[in-house]
Each structure stands twice: as structure tokens, then as C-alpha cells.
Amino acid sequence: MTLMAEGVTVRFGGILALDAVSIEVQPGQVASVVGSNGSGKSTLFNAIMGFAGLASGAIRLDGRAIHELPAHRRVQLGLCRTFQTPRIDPESTVFDAIRSGGIMSLKSGLFAACLATPRGRSEAAGIDHRTEKVLEELRLAHLALARMGELPVGTIRLIDVGRAVMGKPRFILLDEPAAGLSHAEQDALKAQIRRLASEGVGVLLVEHNFRFVSDVSDHLTVLDRGRVLGSGRPGEVSKRPEFVRSYLGSFAGKASAAASPRAADTAAKAPAVMPMPLMECRKVTARYGGIRVCFDIDLDVPQAGVVALLGANGAGKSSLLGAISGLVQSTGSITLDGQRIDGLPAHRRSECGICFVPEIRGNIFPAMSVAENLELAQRRLCAQALDRMKAELEQMFPRLSERRFSPACMLSGGEQQMLALAMALSLKPRILLLDEPTQGLAPAVYDTLEAVVRAIVGNGIGVVLAEQNAAFAARLANQVIIIADGRVSLRTGAEILGDRERLLRAYLGAEPQEAA
């Protein structure tokens, strides 16, 4: 009576996404998987559910190998999952969204549905009844008729859990269910998870919110770059150094001593609050369609200074940067050098000097060569400026000229990050928005990256740095803003780096919300 993954290995092209990972969930147990971005948590879910093929290993349910079965058969056998990015139809009602989780349990088919036979109707009524029950358990009954698109992301996640529960699963896999949930919603979710476990359902949880994880889990597995780093009871695991490293950034432990003085240096050069910020954001709220992902955020960016946005995955950092750059729908005001820019389309904001480097190097053109990428970014420069820019970049990123003719997608992660920064600089930005520049990079690159960002700041550019890797961010930052659940949870100077306990608390959303 267990769900087991045995030595699961998954490859995407040449990349080893999971390397012989084994994990086990018992009925009535809550097991969690934690790990940084790109550690393979979602891939593990996909492998268990049948959305990703195994290179080797096995998935067993009650001892029976199920990894040859198509995904929907596995669901029918009693596995169920939620998605990290909720997959919703914004037009459907909450009631319908939850109800759809129960459809596979229908015994009557098409004819019953078309003819509305008594049996079909009673089955439908049964599903409706269960839906109502789940709504009540989640304390969402008042929202039954609301459209999914109008709800905040936290509520949507909760609904997604309800949808999974509807299928009466024996094992339920929750992919970051607590990201973006308010405390009250988190409590409702915790209660729901505990109830499920007490009813004998096995729960496998992937979650960044460590407080949440430690509250509900019986067992914890730490994944790091596709491998199991360690496992055990939550209380024990969180004390192990490898966990802290994986969670706060790979060199947090070793760097903390060295980083503080450097950060303090920078802080001394540029005071935490500039008298006249270069960019001011007031009450910025970002939304995708109808889903709001961060709320009323104020942000000032000084010239030649670094503001670090910290927070767990899904806290709303990227959305805020997207909102500032014009790629994500938003409300609130954004002023650059006294000029309102919030009404402009993204490419106009780029011309004004707002330059965004999205996560995973989202500003480069993978199919085009390095030279073409740079030419595109430099196309507005006059001949003189172009020569100067080329010389500057040559000096800053010597690797890039060596690889100028290879397509960007063939570069290593570190080289791609350099290209992404080079392209951003080519646009002559005044404000640079960096989203998780360290994501997926080997720690060896961190020092280079740090030097580059320092050089950029030295040129008088204001930088907003969104990072999960707190240690890396804090080495550069003049000001640190910690975002949890789409809201500012702590606003402080770089000195917080010295106080790892407090940083961890704020980071995990345990710090009291910012006093307005």
C-alpha cells in the first residue's frame, strides 16, 4: 500500500533532470520534497504522474509497476496532482472547476449525459453534492459562483487542491500549493492536508514555504540538481548544512562572513535611501488576466544602487519586474526621472531606459547567433557609440567574442547569462531589472556575475535584483525588500545579511507584514 519511485532517472535531450531519485509515500503520510529552482521537483511529479518519460527506474503503486501506463490511467488508479502554475479556465466558475476533478469517477457515459437519464442525473447530483462538501471544507462556499479569472492566485491554488480531492485519490501530489496563499488560506490548506492524511490518503508535497512544510510533513526529502541530498524528519533536516545551502543559496554558509563587509562597503558608497530616486513605483499591482499576483508594492530605485527583491518562488518577484517593464498587465504608477511611464508599451519603456532580463535569460534569442543577438540589441547605436559599446563589452565579457557565431541556445548557462547582460547593457539602460540571474548556474560563475553587476552599478545604472539566492543578492544590495505572498514582508538594509535567523524568517513568510 505505498507509492514508490525507485531510482527514477529522467533526461531531457542531454540534460539529466533526475538522477536515480527514490522516494516513498505511505497512506496517511505527508511526505515533502524541497529544493531550489531547477532541482527537479516538478520533473519528479511529472515522472510519477506520467507526464514525463523515465530513462530508467520504476514507479510502483502497491508494488505494481505503473510507469508504462498513460497518465489518465494512473489518475484512475488513485494518483492525483496539482500544478505549480494553476491550469485554469478563467471563464469557469469555482464550482465547475472543483467539480471537474470528479468527472473521471462517472460511471454513466455520453448517452446518460445527453438524455439526462435518472442514473446520469443522480450521478451528476452526487458529484455536485461532493463538490459542495469540498467547497465547505475549504471554506470557499461563498465563492462557488465566482469566475476563476477574478480570484487571487492563493484562492486558485486552494481550489486546485479541492479539484484534486474530488477524484478521491489514494495519493495526492501537491505542487507548491501554498505559494501565494495568505496566512488564513494556508491554515485552511493545512487543515485540508491533515484531514486527507487522517483519512488515509498519502500526500506528496513540493513546497518552498518551509514553515508550511515543517508544519504538515511527516517526512522530508531534499533534492538538489536532480539528486537526493538527504531525507528525514523536517526538524532534523532543516538543521543540516546542506539544506541551508540548498535553500538560501549554494554558498550562503561559506560566504556569509566574507559577504557582509563587502555589502557594507557598497552600502557605505551608496546610502540606502537616495534623496531623489531614479525610478519610483507606487502601489504597483500585477495581474495575469484576472489573477493578481502582487499587491500595492512601493519601490524606489536609486541611481547606481542595487535594490534586492528576495522571496520564495512564487512570491511575486518576477511579476513585479514584469509589471515595471510593461510585459505584465499592472496598475499603479511608475515614474522614471519624474516622467510617468506606466502607460507605455514594453518596447517604449525599453527605449526610455528600463531594461528587463527575465529569468532563465528570457531576453536572448535562442535560435540566433551571439553576434546576431548583440547586433539586435545594439541596432539603435550610432557608429561611434557602437564602437565604444563593443570595446566595453569585449572587456567585460571576453568569452562572448570567442563564441560569437554559435547560436545562443548552444551556450552554457553562465555564458547565456553573460550574453543576456551584454544585451541588456547594449540597450543603454538606466534601470536594469535582473530576475534570478543565478538560477541554474554553477556556483563557480557567481563571482564573475557579481563582478559584472558591480561594474554595471559603477556605471551609474540602477539595478533591481530579484533573487531566491539570498546570499548572492545580499552581497550586492544596498536595500533589501523581502516579498512573501505577493506583499512586502520586510524592507531593510543590506545589514540583514548578518542576521541569518531573521532573514530566514522573513524569507519564509514568518516575519510580520510590513507596517504601512
Add this chain to the structure above:
Amino acid sequence: MELAEFVVRGALLGVTYGLIACPIALVYVTSGTVDLAIGAYVVLAAAVSFAAPGSVGMLLAICVAMVAASVVGVLSSLLTRRYQGDKLIVILASFGFAMMVESFVLTFFGKDPFVRQSGAAPVEFLGMPIARQSVISATIGLVLAASVYVLLHRTMLGREMRASADNARGAAIAGIPVRRVQLATFILAGALAGIAGVMTLHGAGLIFSSAVPLTITSLGGAIMFGLNRPLHAFAGGVVIGIVESLSAGFAPSQLSTLLPFAFIFAVLAFKAMHGTEMAGGRA
């Protein structure tokens, strides 16, 4: 030898399809939609060039095709701006526009075929007589395909187009006005279709109702090898021409029209079964 002749004739015939398939793919990569009026621009250009002889007429014809294409470009922009996502509406709208153009051509340029023959003697190629015009058309077709390659890979506009296709978000970040680039692609597609029209006028000729069959065959050719590569689409068009020719040359006449359709259908079904579809199309 016989086989070779049918292949060569098919390739010559396929150049026209290729020249229509190529802009279909161009529009698709930059704006994710399909302009079903592309065949209508071909007919429109042929009609204008037929009515206004000489090189001025040809230029005028190509310009008219570009103007018509820009109408669909603007429509596409309007429709996607107001209602993000649904590319099907744009495709249907372009079909509506194609109906308008066909009717316009019939009303103002008449029902008769648009053909202008040179009367030049055929040339010998590997011992087979081939119309001089076919050679010229094939040359123009290859030159245009090469120009599309050069445009995409050696000019800034081309890079902006590829960038918009490769990573629209990144393009916006780099300050590329993606919508304007998309409109430019529509107009460029119109120009290519216009040239195809003028070419066909001097070759096989066409009539007001040729637009839809041309579009469907070319779209089939374009989609076979991946709609997101303009040059692959061109090759797809040429392959369709060859299949048509072989089918006309060897199959019983009852089957000769059916086989090219069955060929495209089979390629699409094969791709879908082997999961290469994802790489082939984004829609």
C-alpha cells in the same frame, strides 16, 4: 528518364506553390496566424498586371498586393489586440477578406483568364523541352527564396522578424516594436504573393477563382515540413509540385488529383503519430 522529366516539371510547377507557402510561413512565425487571403493577393496582382501592361504595371500590381496584405495585417493586429490569444478569428477574418478580393477581381477585372504569353520558343534542358517562362519563373523563385534567406539572416528587419518569432517577449524587451514588425511581415508576404502573381501571369496564368485552391495547396505544402521555417515551407511547396506532377504522370486519371491531398494528409498524420508535430507547429 521519364521519371526525371516529371520530377523536373513538378519542381517547376512547385516553385509557384513554394512562393506562396513561403509568405504563409513568414506570417506564421512572426504573428502566429495564417493569412488565408494570400492566394487572393496572387490573383489580384495578376489581374492588375494584366490590366496595366509593362513594368510599371508589374510594380503597381505588387504594390496593390502589398496594400491588400496590409489590410489583413491591420485586421490581425486589431483582432489580437482586443482579444488576445484567439488566432483562429484572424484566420477566419483573412478568409472573409479573401472572399472580398475574389469578388472584387471578378467585378472589376472580369471572368476571363489572366495570362500573358511570351511566345518564345522552349529551351532544351537535359533533352526535354521546357518553356522559357518556366525557367525564368523558377529562377525568380529561387532568387526570391534566397532573398528571403538573406533578408531574414543578413538584414536588421529580418533579424527583428526572427527575434519576434523566436522570443516575442525578449523582442519587446530589446525595444523591438513587435506589432510593427508583424505588420511589416504581412506586407512583405503581400509583396512575395504579388511577385508570384506577376510570375504566374506570364506563365500558366490564373483566373479570379484560383485564389482558394492555390492557398490550400500551398498551405498544405507549408505545413508539411514545419510552418515555422519559411524556407522549409518553400521546399514543401516544391515537393507538392513534384508529387502533383508524378501523380499526373503515372497514376490513373481518377486518382491523380486525390494523391497529392492524400500525400499531405499522410505526412501530417505520420508527424502527429510520431510526436514531431510540436516542433512543426505552434498553433
Add this chain to the structure above:
Amino acid sequence: MLKLARRVALAAAAAILAGAAALMPASAADKKPFKIGLLLSLSGPAAPFGIPERDAVKALTDKLNAEGGVNGRKVELVVYDDATNPTEAARGMRQLTQQGGVVAVIGSTIGSGTLAAAPIAAKASIPVLAPNGTDAVIARDKDYFPWVFRTLPADGVIGRNLVERALAGGARKVGLFYQEDAYGKGMHDMLATMAKEKGFSVVAAVSAPLSATDLAPQATRLRNAEPDVVLLQASAPALGAAFVRAATQVGLKAPIWAQGALGQKSFLDAAGPAAEGVNITLLANWGNPTPELAEFARILTEAGTPPQGFGEILAANAFYAIVAAAARIEGDIDGVKLRDALEAVCEIKAFTPGFSCYTRDNHDGWTGAAMQTAVVRNGRFVKR
């Protein structure tokens, strides 16, 4: 939408006013006018035939009315475009017979349109004059047979005639190019039967859809089969021209015998020098006209629609058949009277020779003698 509705309303009002204006002089005349319905393909693939048909009837009607009409009765036309679609043809017939108040219908341009529409006309007791050769249109076993009259020789008759003339020179190996529709396919099937009867062989039969443009592969296949003579069964001028051009290009040297439907100016224009030497069996030859035909050409040219091909002839045959029948009727004209009168018509002011008589059993009227052989010389059809 409101604007559209208003525009439609305005257009309707204008149409009513115009209609009323047109009625004024007619009502002032001695006798009530009668209406003829035109159910023709004015758009879609068959528009190249439907449009000249409409233009010819319009020109002839204007002339007739100017001359005082038929026994003092003027003729009015009600036009419906079936868009080369049998569904629309059926609907159009319903509109013409129910709302149009017509006493006869000319149409449809192609056989399937007539086949779809004829039962409706029969139910409404309105005679139909079909300007197409599709054999099934005049099939005796159909309920609507008493109501349909053909205004040219049937496809079977024309086809047989063409084959006989083409083989008169002693050719034994025949190649065929046909367009993929009822017209082309009918020839293909008949040729196979005739080959058995007469002992010649069909060495290659190739086809293309009406939308085809480049026919070099088809011409090559025919060339490789080395026929003595090539039959060309196409009605679409673009397709016929594309074929003869391809034939010249690929070096297909055998003489080409084309079916009369290609006897059109647009075929000559589109084919250019490639048409030189092509033999054709014509219903009427605009290039070498009889005095009557020259007069018809003058009427058409004055109306701004100069003659193009055979569509005008077929439509004129239909028109004059109706006129001849109407002339025999005293009192009010209705469908039944007109049909009965048509079945007694032996004299039509037709431009196609070979009209025998419409009788109760013969609704075909024209025989193979209608056809005359011509050859293309210097861009004109000349008598062979």
C-alpha cells in the same frame, strides 16, 4: 448592425422604387408583361459562362421590348445568382417561381444546378430551358422530364460527333485530356465505350481539376503515349488554354481536337499562338458569322457586352425558344401554356443550325448537325 439594417432597408426601398418606375411604362402598354427567370452562375467557378449568358439575354430582351415585345407583351427578367452551387440553384428556383412570378426559367449554367432545381420547377409547373449538355438533365425517367428543354445538343451527341470527326483522318491511337467535372468525365466514359465499338485505342486519358494552372505534366504524359490525335474536353477557357500551351511547350505534336465549349474568345486570348492549328467543333463561329449571328454580335456590342463564346448562343437559343412559344399563346401566359407551346415549337430564330422540333417526347431539340468544324488560324476560328 443597426446601420446595416438601415442600409438594407434603404436598398430595398430603392429597389422597390426602381421596380415601380420600370413598371410604369409597362402598365401603360396594352397587355400585361411576362417574366422570365434567369437562374445562372454569376459567381463561383462557372461564372465565366453564366455572366455572358445573362448579358446576352439582357441585350436581347432590351431589343425585343424596344421593338414592342411579343404580341405587345413586354418581357421582364428576374435574375438569381446560384453561385455555381446546386443548393443555391434549388433555392433560386423556389424564389423565381414563388416570388418572382416567372413563367419560364433559363438555367442553370451547369448541369448539377439544373438537376437540383428542375423538380421544383416541375412542382410549380414552370418550364426550364437548360443551357447545358448534361445528359441526365433530359432523362425520360425523371418526374420533371415534361418541364425541361435543352438549348444545345446533349453532351453525348456532341462528344460522339467530335470523336467521329477527329478520327475521320484515320487516327487509331487517341489521347484524351478532360477536366474533372460531369462534362469531362462524361466524355471519358463515352470514349471508352466508343473505343470498343469502333476498334480504336485510348492510349492515355489524363485529367485535371478546374483550378489547375500548369498542365505540363499532363501534356508530357500524353506526349509520351504517342497518340495520333488528342481530344481536349474542357469548357473552362483557362484550363483549355493552359493545356494547349503546355502541349506546345512539351512538344506534343499530335493534332488537337477541342470540344465546342472552348469556342470562346477568352480561350484564344489566353492560349495565344499555342492555339494555332487546334481543331474545334463549334455551335456558332463568331469569327466567321452568318448574317444573323453578325446582327446578334452587333446587338451585344452595342449593349456593351461584346460576344465572348458559346454562352451567348445557348442563352439566345433559350430566349428565342421562349419568345417563339409565347408568340403562340393568346391571353395570359402561364407556365403550363408556355410548356405546351414549347412542345410545338419548330421554328426558332436560333443561331445554331440543326434545330429539329421540341415535341412531347423530344426536349433535346438540337442534333449533332448543329456542330461545324473550325480550326484556329491567326488567332481566329476559321471554317475547316
Add this chain to the structure above:
Amino acid sequence: MRRRPALLPAATVVALAVLAAPLITGNLFWLDTSALMAVYALLALSVGVSFGLCGILSVAQASFAALGAYTTAILSTRYSLHPLVGLAAAIVLPAVFGYPFARLIAGMSHLALAVATLLFGHMLDIALREGGDFTGGYIGLSGLPPVPGPDSATWLHVASWGMVALVAALLGSLYASPYGAGMRSVRNDPMRATADGIDIGHMRGVALSVAAGIAGLGGWLYAHHVSYLGPESLGPAVSISVLLMAMVGGVSTVLGPIVGAVALTLLSTLLPGAEAAGMFYGGTLLLVLLAAPKGLTSLPALAGAQRGADAGKENGR
């Protein structure tokens, strides 16, 4: 009111048909138009089920109708079977064909699937033309028996719209049921649907099968109403125009395709005809698509949503 109102579309159809009856009976042309609208409405509903409900962008609905129409035409002319026998065959045959066909093409992207189904339509068209005496070849089949029942004008109106209302009632019930919700989730998000335990391949097969059956019914009505059937009658061009009808009316509701069929048939009847017809028709189509890209039935909701969005913007500033 959590349930979608299952019988509302059918009731609306009945009400409108009754209201229109006095205008139509006694006028054979409008009666004819009304029956044809019903045929198109059935075909557009078929698009609604395949694309609107389950996300299969099939451009072969008229070809399914042709399958049904030819089935009943051959049965009633060649074998002199009663049209009601043909009715069963005309629905069942396309439905049985639809399932494996859907499994074959379901892996394609929207666009490839649209092209493939359009090509299928062309192939069927050629097969029918080359079918010789069996299918009537290029000439088609004529002299089909009329729609069974009293030979009265009103009956045709009642029978054809009765069929539409019946299908609308069945579909209304399907759309409102959990099973229909399953199909809708296959359209919205196949991955999500899989995670809900739905076999999306099977679901698509069922949806296309139902759609083909409805199209077959439309084909039956066409065959016995027009009484002539040729290859052009229900060819690929009709597939495209019924797709347009469904989209113009609103493809994801039961009523939308019916509204679209009525609207576009009226449009083509009322707009000036002949050579310039395409300009008027195409132009009006563009205007409608610009005004209501989610379909005419979405117009009221759309106006509301627009107001909401404007209000949101003002708040934001």
C-alpha cells in the same frame, strides 16, 4: 443556479421557430430558406460539439454530412428503403466513422488538423465523383423522396426545426452535464484534463463521433429536402461556411451556432447578389468578427465585461 440551463437553448429554438412560422408558411421561398437554415444550424452545431466543446478544429463537418446524405440517398434510390431507415443509417454511419478518424488526427496541432480535415473533405469529394453509378458520380443523385410526413409546407418547417430543437435539447443536457464539462476541459487544457483522469484521446473520439452524427442528421435533412445530391452539394466549401457560422454565432454555446447559421444565411439571402456578392458578404463578415469576435451570442456579456475593464482602468489611474 449552478447548473447551466439545459433546456433553454432548445426552448429558444422552439419559440423562435413558432414565431417565425406565420412569416414562413405560405411563402415557399422562405420555407425553403428556413429548412436550409435548419440544415446549416445542424452542421454548425456539429462544429460546436467538435470544436466549441472539445477543441477539435475540424473543417470536415459538411463531409460528414455528405456521408450521411449519400447513405440515405443511396439507400432510398438504389434500394428503395424508407427515408426513416436512411435516417438511422445517416446518423450512425458518420458517427461510427468519426471515432477512429478522431483518434487518427487528434495528435495534430489546431492548424495541421484543420488542413488535414479540409484535405479529407477534398478526398471524399473526389471519391464521390469517381464513385460511378453507385454514388451518381459527377452528376449526383436526383429524385430523392421528400422528408416523410404530411406533404404540407408547415410540416417541413416543423420537422426541420424540431430536429434542431431536439439536438439542441440533447446538447444542452450534454453541455450542462459533468460529462460535457469533461469534454470542455479537454478543449481548455488537455494536460489538466489528463491530470483529472480523463482519457483525452477517447473523449475527442466521442466528441467527433457525436459531431459527425449530428452532421449526418443535417445531411439527411438536406438530401430529402433538396431531393438532389451532388458532390458539390455538401463539399469542403460548405464545411468552411458552417465553421464561419458557428464562430460568428459563438462556438462554445448551444445557441451560438444556431444563431450564426440563421444570421449568415439571412445575410447571404438579403445582400445584393451576383459578381459583387463576395464583397458584401466578406465585408459584413469582417465587421461582425471585429464587433463580436467571440460570437454574436457573447455580445451582451462582452459589453458588460468591457464596462468592467474600463472601470478597472479608471480605478488604476
